[in-house]
Amino acid sequence: MFADQATLAQVNPIGRVPTLILSDGFELVDSAAILDAVDEMFGGERRLMPDSGAARRQQMKLTAVAVGGCEKAVACLYERHKRATDPVWLDRLEQQTDNCLVWLQQHIEQMPVPSHAQIATAVLVHFIQQYLPEMRDRLRPALLHSSEQAEQMPWFQAAPFESD
Ligand SMILES: N[C@@H](CCC(=O)N[C@@H](CS)C(=O)NCC(=O)O)C(=O)O
Helix, strand or coil, rough: CCCHHHHHHHHHHCCCCEEEEECCCCCCEEEHHHHHHHHHHCCHHHHHCCCCHHHHHHHHHHHHHHHHHHHHHHHHHHHHCCCCHHHHHHHHHHHHHHHHHHHHHHHHHHHCCEEEEEHHHHHHHHHHHHHHHHHHHHHCCCHHHHHHHHHCCCHHHCCCCCCC
């Protein structure tokens, strides 16, 4: 649907993916809202995000850096391939993306398998591998390992990444 902007705009006024259409027709917008809703639907023991306290705050921060890293990597793609580039701006975007990768690598031991942060990190690693060959050397072994681990899970294989 990403290639069809008119259709995407009907379900998400921002015109961005991911957008998840629920069985009752409700359109969920933004990764954080989608992760939260899936957790709520499964409920109980199967929730990935802790309910409260320090554990919740820690997982929220890990997930925010992984999702923020995805946003910066997307910005690198747009600056590098979709419009004339300002090298200073592009350097800043690539540095921000790399800072997220370094931070995530340093905190990888705090990411349960599976967790929202691990899912978002795997999406970030996959995106760089697929769309930003210039940045592949920034993917350190521990991040690649975590991402490969996530991609082997049945729930990841059930939703293969579709390129546009
Ligand atoms: N905070 C959003 C960011 C989503 C996002 O940046 N999506 C990109 C993926 S390529 C997109 O759809 N960009 C198209 C646009 O902004 O027009 C989320 O995590 O869902």
